[in-house]
Amino acid sequence: MSPLSDLPSVERLLQTEDVGELVRKHGRPLTVDAIRLTLDEYRSELKAEPDRKVPETPAILKRTESHLSEWERPSLEPVINATGVILHTNLGRAPLSKATVAAMERAALGYSNLEFDLGTGKRGSRLVHVQSLLQKLLNVEAAVVVNNNASAVLLALSALAPRKRVVIARSQLVEIGGGFRVPDVMRLSGAKLVEVGTTNKVRLADYQQALAEGESAAMWVHRSNFKIIGFTEEPALHDLALTAHGLACNLIDDLGSGALLDTTKYGLAHEPTVQESLEAGSDIVCFSGDKLLGGPQAGIIAGKELLIQKITRHPLARAVRADKITLAGLAATLLHYLRDEAEQQIPIWQMISMPLENVRRRAEAWARELGTGSVQESQSTVGGGSLPGETMRTYVLALEAGNADRFLKRLRQQSLPIVARTENERVLLDPRTVLPDQEAALLQGIEAAMPRA
Ligand SMILES: *Cc1c(COP(=O)(O)O)cnc(C)c1O
Numbered sequence: 001m002s003p004l005s006d007l008p009s010v011e012r013l014l015q016t017e018d019v020g021e022l023v024r025k026h027g028r029p030l031t032v033d034a035i036r037l038t039l040d041e042y043r044s045e046l047k048a049e050p051d052r053k054v055p056e057t058p059a060i061l062k063r064t065e066s067h068l069s070e071w072e073r074p075s076l077e078p079v080i081n082a083t084g085v086i087l088h089t090n091l092g093r094a095p096l097s098k099a100t101v102a103a104m105e106r107a108a109l110g111y112s113n114l115e116f117d118l119g120t121g122k123r124g125s126r127l128v129h130v131q132s133l134l135q136k137l138l139n140v141e142a143a144v145v146v147n148n149n150a151s152a153v154l155l156a157l158s159a160l161a162p163r164k165r166v167v168i169a170r171s172q173l174v175e176i177g178g179g180f181r182v183p184d185v186m187r188l189s190g191a192k193l194v195e196v197g198t199t200n201k202v203r204l205a206d207y208q209q210a211l212a213e214g215e216s217a218a219m220w221v222h223r224s225n226f227k228i229i230g231f232t233e234e235p236a237l238h239d240l241a242l243t244a245h246g247l248a249c250n251l252i253d254d255l256g257s258g259a260l261l262d263t264t265k266y267g268l269a270h271e272p273t274v275q276e277s278l279e280a281g282s283d284i285v286c287f288s289g290d291k292l293l294g295g296p297q298a299g300i301i302a303g304k305e306l307l308i309q310k311i312t313r314h315p316l317a318r319a320v321r322a323d324k325i326t327l328a329g330l331a332a333t334l335l336h337y338l339r340d341e342a343e344q345q346i347p348i349w350q351m352i353s354m355p356l357e358n359v360r361r362r363a364e365a366w367a368r369e370l371g372t373g374s375v376q377e378s379q380s381t382v383g384g385g386s387l388p389g390e391t392m393r394t395y396v397l398a399l400e401a402g403n404a405d406r407f408l409k410r411l412r413q414q415s416l417p418i419v420a421r422t423e424n425e426r427v428l429l430d431p432r433t434v435l436p437d438q439e440a441a442l443l444q445g446i447e448a449a450m451p452r453a
Pocket of ligand 1: 148149150151153176180216221222223224254255257287288289298300384385
């Protein structure tokens, strides 16, 4: 008789006590699927090797359970960022402050006054919750929050410049990571792209001439992830604003990173801030919530009230609006700035402002704890489409552990995966981007990933 017929049926297995346990834990449909898959696997294995013993029920259930946990393991899981890249786009950009997460949880768990005016008992606007904070913080007339900065730019252009000429410098027609190409977004919005200047140089007169040719708007884009050096020229934003306003044109600034604090304070190059852009005369500024702002993924459009009204009335505004969880989180993050506690409370600013001495002490403590590795000077970067080419001094733990790529891979396979980088066959771990409450897991993971001597 074929050994296949000795395999228990799904029905029979479902009657056993242990399967009852699996059903309670994982639900019946998923458990049945897992049993089926397991039995199918055994059937093909027994066909391929007819001399093999038919598995006992406990072995079948063990394999069933491992399928179940594999299926249920979240695909999106936390990792430890030991790369030293603070706004690592592949690793989810900005980690959030405790207060931000608490606010998001409060908004998520229950009902809220999202679009309900508690004073009048009538319908309210979801825009008000974050707008008043942005008005205070930026001294701006109005603001609206959307899904991300890519949609902020698309929406702003769609609402303000359909069929209008939008004048932009060739040196600012950039592609941001993930295929966001400024010229494509401009075309998609219905704006007529008018390029001025050359790759390296653009003058006020170039803008002036193009803006005067017909109903136009001026667009300024932060180059974000690259630098032009050498023989270059660009007018000051303030002068472009004056020129645009002189011709009754609006100036739209896509700032990208959305810094609210001055990065030069931390030994970095100057990243244009939202406040500076508004002071320079931008009518509309667009920036990200999860870059240098350090909050949840969002796009913020701030500027003149009349223009923001136009933007919020555009049909696309409904399509890209921010959800209640984002709005709650963003409000909590903005509050840190208003309270002048961003450096203490917002994780990316804690990382940027972390004294070099502290970084070194942490790396040394890791080396001591592990009993191996050496501490060496290296560079952290801010990342996330800000401060291109800029690095910050740091200290890293350097580990030599056979083949560096294989060691990196084992680090990624830990239950809390560790992402690091290599240099000269050594694995480097930068304390700057490792969250303090992940340190114990980091050391455990490194120990588990070390090749046995
Ligand atoms: C990052 C960036 C964007 C896209 O922002 P997201 O929030 O990632 O959608 C757009 N423009 C500039 C200049 C950027 O730096």
